[in-house]
Amino acid sequence: MIGGEEGCVGDSSETVILATGGYDHTIKLWQAHTGNCQRTLQNPESQVNALEITPDRQRIAAAGYQHVRIYDINGSINTAAVNCEGLTKNVTSVGFQEDGKWMYTGGEDCSARIWDLRKGSMQCQRIFQVSAPVNCVCLHPNQAELIVGDQSGIIHIWDLKTDHNEQLIPETDAAILSMAVDPLGSFLAAVNNKGRCFIWELGGGTTEEPTRLIPKHKLEAHKRHALKCRFSPDSQMLVTTSADQTAKIWGTEKFENPQELTCDAQRWVWDAAFSLDSQYVVTASSDGVARLWDVAEGSIKREYTGHQKAITALALEDVARD
Amino acid sequence: MALYDNKHWLLSHIRHSFIFSDESGFSEMVMMDEDLRVPSMKAYPDLDQDEEDEDGDAPRSLDVNCDLDFGAHRRRVNTAQKLEKMDLERKRIAKMTSIKWEDPLPNVAEVPSNAFERKVLDNAKKDKVKRTSTLSAQLKDCPVLLKNPFFDYSKFDGNAQVGVPVKRYIIFLTMLPERERNYPLHVTIVNTAKVKELVGLVLWKCSEERNAQLEDESAYALHIAEDDGEVDWDFPCLDEKEVVSKFGFNYLALVQKTEVLKSRAQTVSMPLSSLGWSALAERDEKEIEGAEESALQQQAMKEAEMRMKGHMTAMEAPLYQSFQVYILNRVRVRSAVHLGISGEKIEIDPVVQHKATSQLWGKRKAATYDITRIAACELVNQRSSKSHFRLVHQSLTEDPTTTFKTLEFEAENFVAQEIVQKINHILELRATPVWKEYLVTKERKSTRRRSFSFSLK
Numbered sequence: 001m002i003g004g005e006e007g008c009v010g011d012s013s014e015t016v017i018l019a020t021g022g023y024d025h026t027i028k029l030w031q032a033h034t035g036n037c038q039r040t041l042q043n044p045e046s047q048v049n050a051l052e053i054t055p056d057r058q059r060i061a062a063a064g065y066q067h068v069r070i071y072d073i074n075g076s077i078n079t080a081a082v083n084c085e086g087l088t089k090n091v092t093s094v095g096f097q098e099d100g101k102w103m104y105t106g107g108e109d110c111s112a113r114i115w116d117l118r119k120g121s122m123q124c125q126r127i128f129q130v131s132a133p134v135n136c137v138c139l140h141p142n143q144a145e146l147i148v149g150d151q152s153g154i155i156h157i158w159d160l161k162t163d164h165n166e167q168l169i170p171e172t173d174a175a176i177l178s179m180a181v182d183p184l185g186s187f188l189a190a191v192n193n194k195g196r197c198f199i200w201e202l203g204g205g206t207t208e209e210p211t212r213l214i215p216k217h218k219l220e221a222h223k224r225h226a227l228k229c230r231f232s233p234d235s236q237m238l239v240t241t242s243a244d245q246t247a248k249i250w251g252t253e254k255f256e257n258p259q260e261l262t263c264d265a266q267r268w269v270w271d272a273a274f275s276l277d278s279q280y281v282v283t284a285s286s287d288g289v290a291r292l293w294d295v296a297e298g299s300i301k302r303e304y305t306g307h308q309k310a311i312t313a314l315a316l317e318d319v320a321r322d
Numbered sequence: 323m324a325l326y327d328n329k330h331w332l333l334s335h336i337r338h339s340f341i342f343s344d345e346s347g348f349s350e351m352v353m354m355d356e357d358l359r360v361p362s363m364k365a366y367p368d369l370d371q372d373e374e375d376e377d378g379d380a381p382r383s384l385d386v387n388c389d390l391d392f393g394a395h396r397r398r399v400n401t402a403q404k405l406e407k408m409d410l411e412r413k414r415i416a417k418m419t420s421i422k423w424e425d426p427l428p429n430v431a432e433v434p435s436n437a438f439e440r441k442v443l444d445n446a447k448k449d450k451v452k453r454t455s456t457l458s459a460q461l462k463d464c465p466v467l468l469k470n471p472f473f474d475y476s477k478f479d480g481n482a483q484v485g486v487p488v489k490r491y492i493i494f495l496t497m498l499p500e501r502e503r504n505y506p507l508h509v510t511i512v513n514t515a516k517v518k519e520l521v522g523l524v525l526w527k528c529s530e531e532r533n534a535q536l537e538d539e540s541a542y543a544l545h546i547a548e549d550d551g552e553v554d555w556d557f558p559c560l561d562e563k564e565v566v567s568k569f570g571f572n573y574l575a576l577v578q579k580t581e582v583l584k585s586r587a588q589t590v591s592m593p594l595s596s597l598g599w600s601a602l603a604e605r606d607e608k609e610i611e612g613a614e615e616s617a618l619q620q621q622a623m624k625e626a627e628m629r630m631k632g633h634m635t636a637m638e639a640p641l642y643q644s645f646q647v648y649i650l651n652r653v654r655v656r657s658a659v660h661l662g663i664s665g666e667k668i669e670i671d672p673v674v675q676h677k678a679t680s681q682l683w684g685k686r687k688a689a690t691y692d693i694t695r696i697a698a699c700e701l702v703n704q705r706s707s708k709s710h711f712r713l714v715h716q717s718l719t720e721d722p723t724t725t726f727k728t729l730e731f732e733a734e735n736f737v738a739q740e741i742v743q744k745i746n747h748i749l750e751l752r753a754t755p756v757w758k759e760y761l762v763t764k765e766r767k768s769t770r771r772r773s774f775s776f777s778l779k
Binding site: 014015016032033034077079080081082083084085086087098103113114115122123125126127141142143144160161184185233234275276277279280288300302305306307308318319320321 | 376417418419420421422423424425426427438439440442443453455456457458459460461463464473474476477486711766
């Protein structure tokens with residue numbers, strides 16, 4: 001899901017990209033190490049539900065109300081370069097195939113879609129319908145299976161090649177709010193609106209057969225809705241965020257005794273992302289402030305203020321140092 | 323020449339010719355004031371309009387330069403502005419590609435979709451050395467920047483916001499050294515911010531851009547200023563709690579609050595329809611100390627009033643006043659009487675009763691007691707609405723040993739109090755021997771009772 005791998009550096013400068021978006025109809029790009037806001041992009045008439053940087057690091061996609069807008073990160077144009085429309089209701093999730101061939105979205109219209117981004121091609125265009133609003137979609141690192149989580153609590157695993165799909169329900173009537181697969185394809189994590197986090201070990205997935213899910217852990221992660229979960233780039237840690245105003249960092253060996261990231265001013269933590277070496281985590285909160293935390297200490301190192309309203313989405317693309 | 327049959331072009335040409343050739347400039351003045359609709363680009367269907375021509379209503383002639391420096395500012399016609407807006411919109415939309423969702427082709431299975439080939443994951447990566455992060459390196463190199471204390475105010479900056487109504491100000495910074503004072507700060511702030519936040523934003527910008535040594539935001543206030551930077555001291559500073567959108571001023575000055583200003587702190591808040599200086603409404607906001615002061619003053623005044631009243635009643639006491647009370651005779655039957663009290667005497671006049679019973683039992687005779695015979699008047703007991711009071715007088719006997727007789731009355735509480743007070747005032751003023759004697763007797767009685775009780779033990 002991350003895509004910015006080593007050796008895949010595009011025209012974009014080799015800078016760390018940090019973007020936040022929320023209810024104030026803007027997307028802000030930050031200089032991560034200083035805390036200064038570098039640019040403010042316009043996203044009129046819509047909140048930002050999700051942010052994702054394209055694999056070539058040139059553009060950023062913002063999922064909003066009835067559309068996905070794609071902006072150029074470089075340059076000075078603050079309006080969207082591409083507007084993907086024809087959707088109804090909120091688009092809750094957006095992501096890219098690692099080579100930028102296609103884009104996937106999930107939304108309240110109970111569907112997950114694949115958008116073919118290659119010029120003049122419709123080969124990849126796909127749609128997958130479920131019976132409840134889709135809250136989150138994530139792509140298995142094998143680039144061939146799309147995992148869809150919906151409001152009724154069902155997790156669907158959709159094989160894009162064969163169109164076969166499987167379902168599992170970790171907890172009935174508990175909406176799945178976020179899911180993540182680690183970059184090595186070893187775990188699937190899912191968090192729901194009861195604050196629980198489920199971990200499965202993933203087996204197979206390299207051959208033609210569908211990925212096997214082996215239930216591993218059920219964590220009482222948070223006291224209230226859990227909003228987001230994400231693995232670190234080195235697969236060593238998992239961050240879960242919640243309406244209980246905290247973000248928690250779990251080690252992926254045992255998934256116990258999490259490091260808690262919390263402070264008085266922080267409200268609902270909607271999103272979080274790791275630095276490449278997993279030393280730092282950036283959180284986005286509904287108090288309008290994004291914060292950079294030292295994972296080991298659990299302390300705040302930088303704050304990114306400027307949004308007038310809640311920040312509900314975050315995207316971080318770190319750069320490797322050779 | 324082929325253009326001469328295009329009436330729009332012809333009209334335009336005639337106008338330009340007049341403007342250009344008239345050396346006195348009157349034609350230009352006259353024609354610019356005319357409410358002539360500027361023809362839009364579409365009105366020249368025969369001509370190839372230059373797409374780069376942004377100025378919609380500029381004279382379409384290379385010869386004519388339109389600088390109107392005759393004092394009359396050129397008013398941009400509405401349509402011209404609309405055109406500009408439309409132009410910008412068009413450019414914006416043109417730059418944005420639109421991708422509309424199209425449902426996938428029905429025969430998906432037949433198409434070899436190598437787009438969905440599975441990628442083989444290299445699990446050996448697990449043991450790979452941890453990747454170094456640029457972000458971490460940058461954070462290390464960049465030590466924790468001393469957070470600007472006014473940083474929180476930076477979020478009110480209008481430049482960082484999109485689509486939010488903003489207000490622009492030119493702020494003169496009077497606390498800076500002389501040479502820097504002439505360069506005002508241009509500040510854009512969101513409409514919804516308060517004056518206090520504007521002060522904070524100005525201080526933040528000042529510290530960021532000018533590297534000034536600044537104090538805490540409470541030490542500064544904003545005053546109205548002239549466009550040359552001179553502060554208008556006639557008006558007090560802008561009220562901190564007012565929303566910025568209320569004020570219509572563009573030039574403000576940031577001033578360090580002096581002790582005097584701080585203590586007085588009479589602030590000005592502008593009404594919504596402020597059109598400048600003439601429409602000021604002064605709202606008095608008393609400082610807490612000021613309010614306390616007035617409260618103390620009021621209290622003192624009240625006390626003085628009370629004392630005055632007391633004096634008055636004492637002085638008024640000898641004046642004749644009549645009360646309606648009930649006299650209680652030995653059989654405990656009440657009969658209404660008029661009690662007339664004056665500095666000379668006390669009169670008791672029975673009220674004429676028509677009921678048979680009261681006529682039988684009630685006191686029918688009027689009585690007058692000279693004040694020299696009155697010994698005391700005191701309240702006996704007080705019930706919820708009625709009180710009993712007693713009038714002690716010397717009996718009219720030739721006997722040298724004075725005996726005291728009492729008369730019991732009943733009246734409303736306040737009436738009784740008034741009567742008792744009045745009579746006592748009079749007695750004090752007159753200081754008759756009877757009064758003094760009675761007091762002494764009372765004293766002796768109380769002491770005797772005490773000693774008696776002692777001996778019993």
